Amino acid sequence: MEGELKNLIMVWLIVLASLCYTYFIASKIPKGKLRLLSLIPVFFLFTILPLSLTTVLPTGITAFFMTWLANFKLILFSFGLGPLSSDPPKSLPLFISIACFPIKIKQNDKYPSHQNTQKHINSSPILKAPPKLSLNFPTKVLLFALLVAAIDYKHVHPTIVLGSYCCLLYFLVDIVLGLCNAIVRATLGIELELPSNEPYFSTSLQDFWGRRWNLMVTNVLRYTIYKPIRSISETVLVKQQKQKWAPLPAVLVTFMVSGLMHELIFFYVTRVNPMWEVTCFFVLHGVCLVVELWVKNVLLARGCWLHWAVAGPLTIGFVVVTANWLFLPPLVRNGADIKAIEECKVVLKLLKDKMLWTLKSL
Structure with missing residues (x-):
């Protein structure tokens, strides 16, 4: 259990680092194919990260949050769409929260x-x-x-x-x-x-x-x-x-x-x-x-x-x-x-x- 906890912490540290890269670097690339290409390493990481875990619930939740929802949100973000895109840009904590968690802000037109x-x-x-x-x-x-x-x-x-x-x-x-x-x-x-x-x-x-x-x-x-x-x-x-x-x-x-x-x-x-x-x-x-x-x-x-x-x-x-x-x-x-x-x-x-x-x- 202790080893699994360490793996879980490592997984989510990688997630945070990947989203910081997305926020500070990938977001500065013009939306479209170039931004999508810049996010391929993030897609890859989010896809393999659940394999680092062995327990059922942490593995399933991480796969659900990151491999599925976060990757899909980032695909939309690549083209200037979706909940991660806004003008002016969202704050870093809000950007990470929306990317990591299955949440939806109320009364979003x-x-x-x-x-x-x-x-x-x-x-x-x-x-x-x-x-x-x-x-x-x-x-x-x-x-x-x-x-x-x-x-x-x-x-x-x-x-x-x-x-x-x-x-x-x-x-x-x-x-x-x-x-x-x-x-x-x-x-x-x-x-x-x-x-x-x-x-x-x-x-x-x-x-x-x-x-x-x-x-x-x-x-x-x-x-x-x-x-x-x-x-x-x-x-x-x-x-x-x-x-x-x-x-x-x-x-x-x-x-x-x-x-x-x-x-x-x-x-x-x-x-x-x-x-x-x-x-x-x-x-x-x-x-x-x-x-x-x-x-x-x-x-x-x-x-x-x-x-x-x-x-x-x-x-x-x-x-x-x-x-x-x-x-x-x-x-x-x-x-x-x-x-x-x-x-x-x-x-x-x-x-x-x-x-x-x-x-x-x-």
């Missing part, structure tokens, strides 16, 4: 919030939004701790275990991203958007992937993959077909890229060559989302759609079933799930001991 879309849904007489049931950060931590402590992957039916893994994954992602938000908010004093928006109340796949689950990834993929592919599609299609068909290949390619990036993260975590189940999971959801959009357009044109009380369970049920079928098996098959849970137990025990020590010292 260039990257509009999903909240406007949500208001449209709420105002629609057909697409009624479900009621809110916000779970605050301490509640999520408590539920996560209870699940970690209660889970018994040896004596419980595998289906129940996999179902509980879906809950654990939601809490883990939201807790990690929530901690990032809290750190940046406390140090820089800026307002940030929430990392997710009650995904358990999703009423469609479009709602789940586009407006509720892991919104930081959604935002990055929207500007690195979806919009460029849609723009290309619009140049190919005739004018009458643009509005109808241009989004479809963009959706499919976006989900495919997301699947490939998840495969890469899973490879870092398991160090086993992929069997492409995770990519199939995202491609399946991309295809189903395209079908859903078509069906929704047909039904809404006739003034009807499923009530949220029906659409919600169907959506979440589909996500959970397909996750148990395609998304989780690579982790379970290679024992990464057990390692991750044990690592969580170690962290929770340290926190518990720290709290008890603090209470005794009062």
Whole structure:
């Protein structure tokens, strides 16, 4: 564990040095191909850094933050786009925070919030939004701790275990991203958007992937993959077909890229060559989302759609079933799930001991 901690510190020191190079040197190069070329060493470093780690959670988080999100943000930055680009330039601490962490500054006009879309849904007489049931950060931590402590992957039916893994994954992602938000908010004093928006109340796949689950990834993929592919599609299609068909290949390619990036993260975590189940999971959801959009357009044109009380369970049920079928098996098959849970137990025990020590010292 001590050796892993040293490796983790070294990894993040390299990250900080790379981002300082980006801020002070690469940013002075004119945007475009030359700046992109100047960042190739950074892309390379961010891609190989997770291989320096061996524990599941630090490896997965580092790969998610740096290999995926930071690299994608830097690609946008190469062309003067994305959250890292601004005029005047951002301060160094803010630049590093946005590059390192999956955060999004509130009320950024260039990257509009999903909240406007949500208001449209709420105002629609057909697409009624479900009621809110916000779970605050301490509640999520408590539920996560209870699940970690209660889970018994040896004596419980595998289906129940996999179902509980879906809950654990939601809490883990939201807790990690929530901690990032809290750190940046406390140090820089800026307002940030929430990392997710009650995904358990999703009423469609479009709602789940586009407006509720892991919104930081959604935002990055929207500007690195979806919009460029849609723009290309619009140049190919005739004018009458643009509005109808241009989004479809963009959706499919976006989900495919997301699947490939998840495969890469899973490879870092398991160090086993992929069997492409995770990519199939995202491609399946991309295809189903395209079908859903078509069906929704047909039904809404006739003034009807499923009530949220029906659409919600169907959506979440589909996500959970397909996750148990395609998304989780690579982790379970290679024992990464057990390692991750044990690592969580170690962290929770340290926190518990720290709290008890603090209470005794009062």
